[in-house]
Amino acid sequence: MTGKDMGADIAPIGNSPVVILVRPQLADNIGSVARAMANGGLFHLRLVAPRDGWPQDRAWRMASGADRILDAVTVHETIAEAVADLHHVAATCPRPRHIIKPILTARGAASELRSITGRGLRCGILFGPERAGLENDDMAEADMLVRYPLNPAFMSLNLSQAVMVMAYEWWMAVEESSPRTLMTNETRVATKGELENFLGHLTRELDDCGFLRNLPKRPGMVRNIRHLFQRGEVTEQELRTLHGVITELARGRNGRVVG
Amino acid sequence: MTGKDMGADIAPIGNSPVVILVRPQLADNIGSVARAMANGGLFHLRLVAPRDGWPQDRAWRMASGADRILDAVTVHETIAEAVADLHHVAATCPRPRHIIKPILTARGAASELRSITGRGLRCGILFGPERAGLENDDMAEADMLVRYPLNPAFMSLNLSQAVMVMAYEWWMAVEESSPRTLMTNETRVATKGELENFLGHLTRELDDCGFLRNLPKRPGMVRNIRHLFQRGEVTEQELRTLHGVITELARGRNGRVVG
Secondary structure, three states: OOOOOOOOOOOOOOOOOEEEEEOOOOHHHHHHHHHHHHHHOOOEEEEEOOOOOOOOHHHHHHOOOOHHHHHOOEEEOOHHHHOOOOOEEEEEOOOOOOOOOOEEOHHHHHHHHHHHHHOOOOEEEEEOOOOOOOOHHHHOOOOEEEOOOOOOOOOOOOHHHHHHHHHHHHHHOOOOOOOOOOOOOOOOEOOHHHHHHHHHHHHHHHHHOOOOOOOOOHHHHHHHHHHHHHOOOOEHHHHHHHHHHHHHHHHHHOOOOOO | OOOOOOOOOOOOOOOOOEEEEEOOOOHHHHHHHHHHHHHHOOOEEEEEOOOOOOOOHHHHHHOOOOHHHHHOOEEEOOHHHHOOOOOEEEEEOOOOOOOOOOEEOHHHHHHHHHHHHHOOOOEEEEEOOOOOOOOHHHHOOOOEEEOOOOOOOOOOOOHHHHHHHHHHHHHHOOOOOOOOOOOOOOOOEOOHHHHHHHHHHHHHHHHHOOOOOOOOOHHHHHHHHHHHHHOOOOEHHHHHHHHHHHHHHHHHHOOOOOO
């Protein structure tokens, strides 16, 4: 549609959401994603387990000058690792999957993300692999789901197109109202890494005590617990309290005196 | 982002805007455009002077099942021919070009197009070639310009991404208010073909009378006249009147008695 601005400054605007491609398959798409991100003012790209490895020359060729985004890409083995330093994570999800999480439109999510970043918190948006989209376990890492209102009779949305719509809405979303503020007083909102650390602690103790002994049901139970703690913001102080609760409960179960 | 719905019914919804690709270069992009159109509920695609001819297998390969849109593509030599049966034409335009025409955002244009189609009129949206975008003469064929609010520091927007944003906004735009109605009484809004026919008549007469004799300035003058008549809706009856006016003026100039 337009000429190229190869030399233009597309410098990161401080705190924009991180785009996280989960198991992306085609380097071409990764390049197109970077270009779409630059169009909409998103500058941080992370890859989780890219199928063909990274870096890939083809990505740069498709990026039309959005090289700085590709140059700064980080690669992660798991979603948990990719979101560890973030406070909020959204997951794009073309079809409802009976998950108890808020579902927003792209426009609603963009407004929400503006509000979150406006409070100085870091957020990310997960996009699934080209063919199959995100799996249930992937979505369990998210606080909210994003579903685009588009033609239900033709849902096949190209990966970079999906990013384009989100980037466009991010650019359109003005920071309208004063951001909602969670009063955290002496503490602060926990990062995903801190939450993950707690969930690991909890799961180990639940394994030890036999709560998760039904192996076929274990993945679903772990996921449900995860969903529960993802539902709202948790502060770092609350997590320390929860760690203490789990430790104490486990200690009691082991017959030791709670002191 | 999602699986394919190869067998899904993406049947044309009656009166959706026609996407018109002007001098498109890459068949891949034409296929991606068809896919994006299907995502957003646009079903009519026309090509003006595609660089590599038509049909091209690669387009079908990129369309992810939006075959019916490609199967129904029509090819035209000129924009005028491609828009002849339409009543309103919008042109996407990444940069302002000092043209006296309404400029809308993608969202504003979608709302306008909904309103126009809601009145039973046919409209189209012009997209320029990948590298250079639409030229001034191309935009002279349009009633309004569409400019996306996107990162001004990185304007390089892929053709199918440009169509995606417009298709997405088209899908999002609900027919909110009752459509504005031009009271046409016994007549109806003229098509672009009828307008073109009148402009041809007018230009021929202006050539004959020497009004356009300054050859270097001629293209700009013709374009300005075109812009003037594109600015609002003209009815078929008004055009007949204008034809008569031109004919009569020319006859008087030729020294014949006006009768």
